[in-house]
Amino acid sequence: MTDIRRVVQTTGGSSYAITLPKAWVSSRRIGRGTVLRMKITDDGGLLIFPEESTSRTPTSIDIVAGPDVGRDIVGAYLYGYDVIRVLAPDRFRESEVLEVKRWARTLAGAEIIDETPRKIEVQVMLDAEAVAPEKVVRRQSVLVMGMVEDAVKALIEGDAALGRSVNQRDEEVDRHYFTLVRVLRTAAHDYELARRLNISPLLLMDLRVAAKFIEDAGDNAASIGRDASRASREMLSNEIRTDFTELVSIILDMGLTPIDSLLLRRRELVYKSLEAREKFLKYGEGVARKLAGHSYNLFKAYYALDRICEDFSDIAELALPFDAKPLK
Structure with a gap:
């Protein structure tokens, strides 16, 4: 600036x-x-x-195909490029073509408009003004809460199919995350867009951080889902089943309270979320001790739930009044 x-x-x-x-x-x-x-x-x-802003000039970038082509495509998308051209020094290998197409499918508004043996052109036709960041964050949060509930259910019931479905839903969470980051990054250096979206600089920053917390929670829920089938090989006692059910209920009871506390800036909602975190920590201490002698997958599941609960309480802390102290 x-x-x-x-x-x-x-x-x-x-x-x-x-x-x-x-x-x-x-x-x-x-x-x-x-x-x-x-x-x-x-x-x-x-x-x-x-009063009448001029239209934004489309931007483009060239990417050389390689082992990190997927990461490069996502990076270009997040930086706001409208046209992403993937180039091959000689000819694309079949695996490279499949990789480019796979990543293009995960990015909202991205379409392959031209494909030759040495070039794949991806155009992003996402209208940033049509994206409501607050709604995207809420939708992302609802998806993750559903994943958490089903992941624990798959774990305690040994339902491998349900565990796989949780892992698949993580792709939709990532899709929302990428969309939100692209729009927020664009708004960060386009005051006119930020004005039309009615996003203050502070809210823009907070939404970006909150989206990352939710995306991390989704990754942890997907991890529980992936491990569900392996954990199902051991018999879980009723006590362990009850403990995991209680832990997930604490998280689910938080619901959209962390998001609402951020968007509405309501102090009582902030404290409600932090109290849920404190409740999880107190109950979780006993659960961690009981898991001694059980499989590593159960320990992973417990710590994944702990991380998920922490992610959502961290979102609430973004709205914490400056004169208040977070609960220990």
């Missing part, structure tokens, strides 16, 4: 004026009679926008 300083002048004794940067005026095609919109930010700043 360019730092520009202007000296405030007075006109007519009661009005204040500053000159606009010439480069900005030229780039935005501002002239005599142009209407400018102004917005006072929560941190005391002043944002200035042309």
Whole structure:
């Protein structure tokens, strides 16, 4: 961000004026009679926008195919590129083509529009203004809560098929995460988009962090699902089944409270989420001791649930009043 300083002048004794940067005026095609919109930010700043903003110029990037091509495609998507061209020095191997197509399917709005033996062109047709970040975060959270419930059910009932379905749903959580990060990153350096989405700089940052916590919780739920079939080889006592049922119920009882505490900035919702975390920790101490002698998969499941509960309580802490202290 360019730092520009202007000296405030007075006109007519009661009005204040500053000159606009010439480069900005030229780039935005501002002239005599142009209407400018102004917005006072929560941190005391002043944002200035042309009344009719010009359309954003599409951006493109070239990526050379390699072992990390999937990661490179996702990175380009998150950075906001509209056209992603994957190039091969000679010809694509079949595995590389499949990898590019697999990742393109996981990215909302991404479509392969051109494919040759040496080039695959992916175009992203996602309208950032049509994405409601708050709704995406809520949807992501609901998906993860469902995954957590089914993952533990698969674990205690030895339902391998249910465990696999949990793992598959993690792809949808990732899809929402990638979409949200792309939009939020774009809004971070496009004040006009942030204004149209009605997102303050603080909320933009908080949503980005919250989305990562939820994505991490989804990964941990998927881990429990993957291990469910292996853990089912041992007989679980009724006591262990009851303990895991109680642990997951504590998490499920949190529901959307952490998200609501962040979006609504309500202190009582923050404390409710933190109290649930404290309850999990106290109950979990006894569960961890009981797991001695059981399989490693059960220990993994317990610590995955602990991480999930921590992720959601961390979301609530994003809205914690500055004069308050988190519960220990």
